[in-house]
Amino acid sequence: MSSLAQLSEASVSLADRPVLQAASLSVSAGEMVGVIGANGAGKTTLLRALLGLAPLTGGTARLQGREVAHLSDAERASLVAYMPQERRVAWSLPAWRIAALGATDRPAGAARDAALAGLARVGLANLAERGVLDMSGGERARVLLARLLITHAPLMVADEPTAGLDPDAQFLALERLREKATGGRAVLVTLHDLTLAARTCDRLIVLANGRVLADAAPSLALSSANLARAFQLDGALIDTPAGPVVAARRLV
Amino acid sequence: MTVPRQTLFLFFGLLVLAAVAVAVGETALSGAQYRQAFSDPGSPPGEILWSLRAPRVAVAALVGAALGLSGAVLQGLLRNPLAEPGVLGVSAGGGLGAALAIALGLAAVSGAVELAALAGALAAGALVAFASARFREPETLILIGVAISAFGGALTALVFNFSPSPVTSAEVLSWLMGSVANRDWSDAAWALPPMALGLALCLYARPGLLMMTLGEETAALSGLPMARLRAAAVAGAALLTGAAVAASGVIGFVGLAAPHLVRAGARNDPAAILAPSALAGAVLMVVADLLARILPTEVELKLGVVTALFGAPVFAAIAWRAAKSWRS
Numbered sequence: 051m052s053s054l055a056q057l058s059e060a061s062v063s064l065a066d067r068p069v070l071q072a073a074s075l076s077v078s079a080g081e082m083v084g085v086i087g088a089n090g091a092g093k094t095t096l097l098r099a100l101l102g103l104a105p106l107t108g109g110t111a112r113l114q115g116r117e118v119a120h121l122s123d124a125e126r127a128s129l130v131a132y133m134p135q136e137r138r139v140a141w142s143l144p145a146w147r148i149a150a151l152g153a154t155d156r157p158a159g160a161a162r163d164a165a166l167a168g169l170a171r172v173g174l175a176n177l178a179e180r181g182v183l184d185m186s187g188g189e190r191a192r193v194l195l196a197r198l199l200i201t202h203a204p205l206m207v208a209d210e211p212t213a214g215l216d217p218d219a220q221f222l223a224l225e226r227l228r229e230k231a232t233g234g235r236a237v238l239v240t241l242h243d244l245t246l247a248a249r250t251c252d253r254l255i256v257l258a259n260g261r262v263l264a265d266a267a268p269s270l271a272l273s274s275a276n277l278a279r280a281f282q283l284d285g286a287l288i289d290t291p292a293g294p295v296v297a298a299r300r301l302v
Numbered sequence: 303m304t305v306p307r308q309t310l311f312l313f314f315g316l317l318v319l320a321a322v323a324v325a326v327g328e329t330a331l332s333g334a335q336y337r338q339a340f341s342d343p344g345s346p347p348g349e350i351l352w353s354l355r356a357p358r359v360a361v362a363a364l365v366g367a368a369l370g371l372s373g374a375v376l377q378g379l380l381r382n383p384l385a386e387p388g389v390l391g392v393s394a395g396g397g398l399g400a401a402l403a404i405a406l407g408l409a410a411v412s413g414a415v416e417l418a419a420l421a422g423a424l425a426a427g428a429l430v431a432f433a434s435a436r437f438r439e440p441e442t443l444i445l446i447g448v449a450i451s452a453f454g455g456a457l458t459a460l461v462f463n464f465s466p467s468p469v470t471s472a473e474v475l476s477w478l479m480g481s482v483a484n485r486d487w488s489d490a491a492w493a494l495p496p497m498a499l500g501l502a503l504c505l506y507a508r509p510g511l512l513m514m515t516l517g518e519e520t521a522a523l524s525g526l527p528m529a530r531l532r533a534a535a536v537a538g539a540a541l542l543t544g545a546a547v548a549a550s551g552v553i554g555f556v557g558l559a560a561p562h563l564v565r566a567g568a569r570n571d572p573a574a575i576l577a578p579s580a581l582a583g584a585v586l587m588v589v590a591d592l593l594a595r596i597l598p599t600e601v602e603l604k605l606g607v608v609t610a611l612f613g614a615p616v617f618a619a620i621a622w623r624a625a626k627s628w629r630s
Contacts, residue, residue, distance in 0.1 A: 103519055127525025134519045140381035141515050141570040151516060154509075154524065181570065194516070 053078050053115075054205045054236040055130070060099050060109035062092075069095045071260045072109065077238050079204060082231035084247040085240040086271075087257030088281055093240040094135060096257065097207055100238070101132055113205065131201035135209040135240075137191055142181035145169060145193045152197035168196035171226055173219070187214045195223055205236045212243060224250040244296040248272055248287055256280050272296060305574045308567040312581035316363065319585060323359045323592045324351055353486065361485040361493065362591040362605070363584040365550045368497050368542040370560030370583020371576055375504045377561050378511030378572030379535045380440040383621075386557035387423075387543035390443075391450030393554070395426025396547030398454045401461040401474045409473060413492065416548035420496060423547050426450055427540020434536055435529070438518045480551035480606030482591055489549055496545035503538030504576065507531045512573040553606045555613040556583050556590075562620050586613065 055077045062070040070092045077083050085093045098104035100111050102118035111118045113129045121129070131152065139148065149165035156164065169178050172192040182190050191214050198206055208227065212220040220243065228250050231237040241247040247254055247268065254271035256264040258280040264271045272287040277298060285298025325331075327350070331339070335347035343352050373386040387393050399422020400415050408414035433446045458478070465471045510531030513521040521528050546553070560583035561575055568575040586609065593612065594603040 098519075101523060103522060123522075123527050124525045127523055130523065132520065132523045134517065136517050136519065138517060139515060140517075141565075141572055143515060143570050147569075147571065148516070151513060151520075151524070154513075197516075 054113065055100055055238065056110075056112045056115075057096070057100050058110045058112070060096075060111055061107045062095050062099050062104045063107050064095070064104075068107075069260050070099055070104075073099070073257075073260070073262050074109075075100075075255055075262065075265060077205065077236045079236050080231060080234055081252045082228055082237040082239070082250060084251035084254045084268075085238065085257060086242070086244060086247050086254055086280070087263075091257040091280070092260040093257055094209055095260075096255075097132075097209055097238065097240065101130060101207060102126060127203070129203060130205040130207060131198050131203035133194055133198040133206075133208040133211060135213065137187065137194060137214070139182045139190060139194075142183035144179050145174060145182055145185070145196075146178040148182050148193050149196040149200065152200040155202065164200040165196070168200040169193065171199060172196045173222060188216060188219060191215060192219060192223070195226070199226055199230065203235075205238065206230055208237075208239045210240050210242065212241065212246065220246060244272060244277075244298075245294065248294045248296060268294065305568050305571070305578065308564060309577050309581065312564070312578055312585060316581055316585050316588065319588050319592070320359050320363060323362075323588050324355045326592065327355055327595055357487045357490055358482050358485050358591065359588055360487075360490045361482045361549050362587040364490060364493050364497060365482065365546040365553065366556055366560070366583035366585070366587025367580040368493075368500065368546040368583070369553065369557040370586070371501065371504060371580040372539040372542040372546075373557030373559075373583070374561040374572070374575050374579035375507065375511065375535050375539045376557075378575070379434075379507070379514060379532065379539075380443055381514055381517070382440050382444060383562065384558070385440075385444060385447075387539060388552075388554050388557060389451065390430050390447030390539075391426045391452075391454055392423050392430065392447075392540050392543045393547055393552050393557075394451040394454030394458070395429075396420070396423035396544055397478050397552040398422045398458045398461070399425070400477050400547070400551070401458045404474050404477065405461045405465055405470055407470075415477070416489075416492060419548040420544040422454075423544030424540055426454060427536060427544065430540070431533055431536040434532055476604070477551045478606075479604035480553040480609075481594075481604050482550045482587075483602060485549070493545045493549040496541045496548075500538045500541030500545065503534040503541065507535035507538060508573045508576060510535065511576075512571065515572060550605065553587070553609055555609045555617065556586050559613055559617045559620070560586060562617070 053076045057073055057075045059072045059074055061072055087093050095104055146165040149168050150161040153161035153164040166178055169175055172195050174192055182193055195211055211223050227237050254268050256271050256276050263280055264276050274286050277283045277285045282301045283298040284301045288295050288297050331347050338345050339347040339351045342348055376385040396419040399418040403415045403418035429450055430447055434443050437443055462471055510526050510528055513524045513526055561579040563582045564578035590608040591605055594605050594608045
């Protein structure tokens with residue numbers, strides 16, 4: 051597997067406070083990697099560092115072997131697509147127009163077709179003409195996911211793609227991303243639901259206080275020791291007929 | 303209404319209103335006089351139509367289009383329905399430039415006040431552009447714009463304070479209230495080059511406005527050269543506003559209202575809204591100037607007063623209705 055995205059010993063400071071410290075990771079084509087960690091652990095900063103959106107105070111961020119800071123805007127866009135945690139849409143454009151912003155590299159007709167197909171994939175086929183500000187937060191989040199899914203970028207990065215979604219839509223969103231990984235893309239997501247993370251990701255990166263605590267298959271990454279250190283949880287990953295489940299309670 | 307249909311409707315509406323604005327005025331003309339104006343443009347009725355009213359209508363339309371376009375570009379760039387050249391201090395910069403020039407006795411020098419207004423607007427625009435490169439959050443930029451606007455207003459008040467004579471004060475005040483009275487074709491010609499350049503910059507920035515709908519980070523990763531597009535949008539809006547302030551003085555409300563009048567018709571598309579916003583701005587100004595001329599008041603109303611007096615309540619009503627479509 052070739053590495054599409056790589057962070058090496060990357061550090062980021064915000065207002066002189068270190069939020070990412072010597073973090074390393076690699077994401078390859080065909081795999082879905084999850085980033086988990088408590089609030090403020092540095093998950094979003096890790097993604098932003100990799101995408102060249104957060105300036106590094108140390109280390110390097112590379113996309114397809116090239117330093118992200120040296121890529122042109124167009125080159126970077128051809129390598130990676132990003133769905134930020136920020137879900138604010140400024141104007142109430144029809145859903146398909148928002149989704150079509152993932153296909154600006156295609157002619158208008160093809161972009162519209164791709165957008166409609168993308169909306170159907172996230173279960174919003176009948177809301178294509180609705181203004182996105184007339185939708186619920188969860189529906190809007192799915193429109194933004196559709197935009198991500200129809201891009202041609204080999205690396206797809208999504209910051210909490212399941213936030214605000216109902217349980218069914220959470221499964222749906224991760225299934226759609228999973229399909230992209232199976233189809234040969236590289237997918238990097240941050241997640242809060244540890245059970246969903248265990249079930250959908252090939253590998254999990256556990257962050258605690260800006261440092262990578264573990265980078266391993268879910269069964270190893272979600273060890274009781276890591277759950278305690280990263281989340282202050284007393285818990286374990288349990289296999290059930292429906293799939294693995296993280297059972298946990300607060301450490302007191 | 304689709305965008306092309308709305309644009310066509312506004313375009314023909316503007317043509318009709320402009321024709322009415324040229325035909326109607328304080329001096330009533332008879333049918334024979336209208337015929338004479340067409341057959342002999344050099345005749346007295348011809349002079350009234352083609353040398354007094356037509357250039358005035360043309361300047362009003364140009365200024366309105368510039369303000370409407372500038373407002374639409376700034377609202378799209380800043381993702382904010384409140385953004386407009388007035389809010390960002392660009393108009394205040396133009397007003398200050400003109401006030402300084404008048405106070406320094408340059409009113410008699412042809413083109414000096416206009417150039418000073420353009421320079422003032424561009425200086426304020428440069429400050430906004432500098433701030434926009436430094437701070438990416440639209441709210442921060444709007445707050446900085448409000449500060450620039452307040453500071454420009456304070457400096458203009460200072461000019462009043464030190465103004466050498468009441469005559470100068472009156473001149474500055476009259477200028478700040480905005481008017482297209484007594485404009486001739488040279489004023490329209492003078493305004494065109496900076497407006498054309500501003501238009502070109504705004505058209506260049508257009509794809510970035512649509513992508514900004516999804517926010518700074520998505521736009522940054524869209525492959526568009528956002529830093530350049532942002533600079534072009536701010537510079538274009540500043541040039542358009544500067545040229546408008548230079549041609550007519552400070553006129554509020556049009557830059558804010560024009561985009562909102564057409565936003566629903568453009569299905570809230572911040573890029574498709576540019577042409578209809580410009581046309582709506584032109585319509586608003588032509589109508590406002592017509593009202594200023596034909597309302598039976600002892601002294602002709604100032605254009606800026608009319609736009610604010612009639613426009614603000616109308617705008618409040620639109621805002622009331624449209625609030626839902628802006629942001630949840």
